[in-house]
Amino acid sequence: MAGMKAATSAATAETGATEPGTAETGATEPGTAEPARARRPRRAKRAYGGALVLFLAALYFVVPILASLWFTVDDPAKGFTLDAYAKGLTDEGMLSALGLSLRLGLATVALGLLLMVPTMVVVALRLPRLRRVVEVLCMVPLIVPPIALVAGVSTVLSWEQDLAATPFYRTFQLLQNKNFPLVLVLVYTVMSLPFLYRALDAGLRGIDLKTLVEASRSLGASRTGTLWRVVVPNLRSAVVSGAVLSLAMVLGEFTVATVLGFEPFSVWMVHVGEYEAQLSVAAAMLSLLITWGLLLLLTNLAGGRARNRRKTTA
Amino acid sequence: MTTTISAGDSTDTRAGVGLRLGGLRRAFGSTTALDGLDLDIAPGELVALLGPSGCGKTTALRIIAGFETADTGELLMGGEDVTGLPANKRDIGMVFQSYSLFPNMTAAENVAYGLRVRKASKAERAARAAELLELVGLPGRDKHYPHQLSGGQQQRVALARALAVSPRVLLLDEPLSALDAKVRLQLREEIRRLQLELGITTVFVTHDQEEALSMADRVAVMKDGRLEQCAPPNELYERPATPFVAEFVGTMNRLPGVVREGGTVEVLGRRLPVTTGQGAHPEAGRTVDVLLRPEGLQVHTGEQDGGEHATVRVATFLGSTTRLHLTTDSGAEAKADLPSWEAGSLTPGTRCTLTAHDNPVLVEERDNPVLAEKTAS
Ligand SMILES: Nc1ncnc2c1ncn2[C@@H]1O[C@H](COP(=O)(O)OP(=O)(O)OP(=O)(O)O)[C@@H](O)[C@H]1O
Ligand SMILES: [Mg+2]
Numbered sequence: 204m205a206g207m208k209a210a211t212s213a214a215t216a217e218t219g220a221t222e223p224g225t226a227e228t229g230a231t232e233p234g235t236a237e238p239a240r241a242r243r244p245r246r247a248k249r250a251y252g253g254a255l256v257l258f259l260a261a262l263y264f265v266v267p268i269l270a271s272l273w274f275t276v277d278d279p280a281k282g283f284t285l286d287a288y289a290k291g292l293t294d295e296g297m298l299s300a301l302g303l304s305l306r307l308g309l310a311t312v313a314l315g316l317l318l319m320v321p322t323m324v325v326v327a328l329r330l331p332r333l334r335r336v337v338e339v340l341c342m343v344p345l346i347v348p349p350i351a352l353v354a355g356v357s358t359v360l361s362w363e364q365d366l367a368a369t370p371f372y373r374t375f376q377l378l379q380n381k382n383f384p385l386v387l388v389l390v391y392t393v394m395s396l397p398f399l400y401r402a403l404d405a406g407l408r409g410i411d412l413k414t415l416v417e418a419s420r421s422l423g424a425s426r427t428g429t430l431w432r433v434v435v436p437n438l439r440s441a442v443v444s445g446a447v448l449s450l451a452m453v454l455g456e457f458t459v460a461t462v463l464g465f466e467p468f469s470v471w472m473v474h475v476g477e478y479e480a481q482l483s484v485a486a487a488m489l490s491l492l493i494t495w496g497l498l499l500l501l502t503n504l505a506g507g508r509a510r511n512r513r514k515t516t517a
Numbered sequence: 518m519t520t521t522i523s524a525g526d527s528t529d530t531r532a533g534v535g536l537r538l539g540g541l542r543r544a545f546g547s548t549t550a551l552d553g554l555d556l557d558i559a560p561g562e563l564v565a566l567l568g569p570s571g572c573g574k575t576t577a578l579r580i581i582a583g584f585e586t587a588d589t590g591e592l593l594m595g596g597e598d599v600t601g602l603p604a605n606k607r608d609i610g611m612v613f614q615s616y617s618l619f620p621n622m623t624a625a626e627n628v629a630y631g632l633r634v635r636k637a638s639k640a641e642r643a644a645r646a647a648e649l650l651e652l653v654g655l656p657g658r659d660k661h662y663p664h665q666l667s668g669g670q671q672q673r674v675a676l677a678r679a680l681a682v683s684p685r686v687l688l689l690d691e692p693l694s695a696l697d698a699k700v701r702l703q704l705r706e707e708i709r710r711l712q713l714e715l716g717i718t719t720v721f722v723t724h725d726q727e728e729a730l731s732m733a734d735r736v737a738v739m740k741d742g743r744l745e746q747c748a749p750p751n752e753l754y755e756r757p758a759t760p761f762v763a764e765f766v767g768t769m770n771r772l773p774g775v776v777r778e779g780g781t782v783e784v785l786g787r788r789l790p791v792t793t794g795q796g797a798h799p800e801a802g803r804t805v806d807v808l809l810r811p812e813g814l815q816v817h818t819g820e821q822d823g824g825e826h827a828t829v830r831v832a833t834f835l836g837s838t839t840r841l842h843l844t845t846d847s848g849a850e851a852k853a854d855l856p857s858w859e860a861g862s863l864t865p866g867t868r869c870t871l872t873a874h875d876n877p878v879l880v881e882e883r884d885n886p887v888l889a890e891k892t893a894s
Contacts, residue, residue, distance in 0.1 A: 410620065411616075411617070414613050414615050414617045415617060415619060417584055417604070417613070418617040418675075418678075420584070420604040420605045421582055421604055421609055421610065421679075422630055422631035422634060422682060423606075423682065424605055424630075424634045428634060432630075432633075432634075436621040437620055437621050439621075
């Protein structure tokens with residue numbers, strides 16, 4: 204269920220990407236559809252009410268998608284056509300932009316998890332007093348607008364010329380490599396901290412971490428072995444939902460990328476939209492499909508045993 | 518049974534390692550959890566750590582396991598100093614109070630976890646897991662996940678998991694306290710049976726004295742981070758070393774008495790020998806508390822000589838025995854256990870005479886001098 208919710212939220216973030224301003228708010232919307240579905244079986248009247256809410260919510264999500272779809276396949280001269288899609292699928296710019304976005308997303312998720320899972324486990328086990336501090340630190344990116352964040356980053360990057368004679372110069376160049384801008388991965392990792400924190404925190408609360416770790420240690424497992432064999436598998440659904448949210452955030456992110464002058468998918472789409480609107484929207488449709496596919500894949504990874512378990516602990 | 522357990526591994530050579538805790542001290546901030554705990558455990562012995570809440574039982578066990586470090590003191594396992602050894606190198610098996618099975622693994626995978634860590638082959642792991650699940654009475658549950666098992670079954674699997682690696686020492690921290698009474702009783706017997714079969718050195722933490730007395734070779738009673746007494750159950754009950762142990766284990770009456778010459782005390786119209794226990798003998802003439810078990814009291818109907826007169830307040834039928842709550846004419850409260858067939862006529866309100874069996878008793882100086890004067894006069 205959590206996975207589906209994430210998938211819808213990711214989808215809104217993705218469609219929102221055509222209008223960059225709304226991209227960030229997408230994550231909070233789909234919750235409205237949930238309670239309606241849960242309450243439905245109670246009574247007929249309620250069922251109608253629930254169905255109505257569901258219908259309105261569906262309208263809210265489906266209409267823009269259908270409108271976009273119509274826009275991409277309807278040509279005033281030729282009628283129905285798939286030209287826009289054919290063009291998109293062969294367009295160099297689109298493929299490289301989409302590839303970049305996906306690679307950035309995966310790198311961000313990997314770095315974020317590598318950073319957050321051990322940190323949160325250690326804090327939960329050894330430094331419970333630091334829990335609040337970590338929470339506040341991880342929530343800061345939600346308060347700082349991306350535009351402020353990126354202003355700071357570009358200031359630092361502008362020192363590049365002053366550093367020309369030092370070894371840092373190469374680092375700066377590496378950070379801004381057009382093929383794979385590491386600086387974006389770093390900024391996105393910071394921006395994904397709130398998602399990862401929330402998801403992992405919920406996951407850690409759901410298990411008796413201390414006892415599980417001690418049981419594993421007493422049976423001879425090392426610390427890393429314990430993390431890998433016991434902690435991570437039991438946090439799987441938390442890890443996946445954190446990853447899904449972060450990935451969706453990266454795929455729809457516009458502000459930071461555009462200010463720093465890189466062209467991942469969202470930026471490419473806006474640029475193309477200025478002179479080839481149909482292609483831009485077709486690309487959005489394709490990306491929607493790709494994102495959904497990716498999210499379904501990740502959600503399935505979290506499925507199986509994890510889902511069974513949640514049933515009993517809930 | 519015994520042959521299947523030790524088949525194909527080093528159970529026989531590993532089990533039965535002696536354990537020595539020497540002067541263990543551990544403070545958490547201003548609270549002293551352990552205040553110089555000394556305890557020697559013989560190979561293959563089951564020692565129960567018993568004591569009131571907060572006396573440091575769990576802390577002691579966690580130090581043995583390696584989850585906690587002592588500030589000072591030594592810990593020897595089979596003569597080897599393991600003080601600096603991390604938990605995963607200590608070769609211990611532990612069963613926790615809370616359910617500790619790995620939720621992502623089946624019962625069999627849980628049991629085989631220690632062997633997987635030790636890089637045993639898949640076939641070996643499966644065989645050992647099946648063997649141990651059978652041993653703890655759960656054959657055929659190998660594919661169940663923890664959430665599909667009852668609390669008692671989960672603790673059985675946890676026990677199997679701890680035993681699967683043939684640990685040198687088995688540590689149990691109130692493993693039965695989350696279970697209902699009947700399962701607790703059953704599992705208690707099974708743990709003891711397995712422990713005896715395997716001959717594994719075991720430390721069992723509990724706050725349930727009945728559990729401790731019924732299972733352990735020796736019971737170590739702790740108080741405020743120290744060992745009060747470590748003795749076999751019957752000795753602990755019959756010859757407690759300190760008044761604390763006497764009152765903590767079983768039920769105990771405190772009745773006023775006067776110390777007489779020759780190491781005796783006068784109580785309930787009798788002169789009884791005083792066991793020294795710990796501490797000095799009180800001087801003759803002092804008023805003391807005499808500690809007497811309910812079954813060490815005699816009750817006769819009617820007011821007779823050679824005892825103290827009393828009134829029955831409450832009579833509680835407990836099956837073969839009946840417990841009487843009495844108030845003596847000098848105002849002391851006493852509990853006496855009588856065979857039920859003798860207690861039939863002693864209904865509440867009955868006047869009777871209370872005396873003591875002629876056994877050695879433990880005495881303690883009264884902490885309240887005012888009260889002492891009142892009863893002495
Ligand atoms: N991690 C800790 N931090 C601070 N104080 C602790 C910690 N662990 C134990 N203590 C304190 O040390 C004392 C002994 O605790 P311990 O858990 O060993 O008692 P216990 O005998 O197991 O009690 P119980 O029967 O309630 O389980 C207690 O006063 C407890 O508050
Ligand atoms: Mg305890």
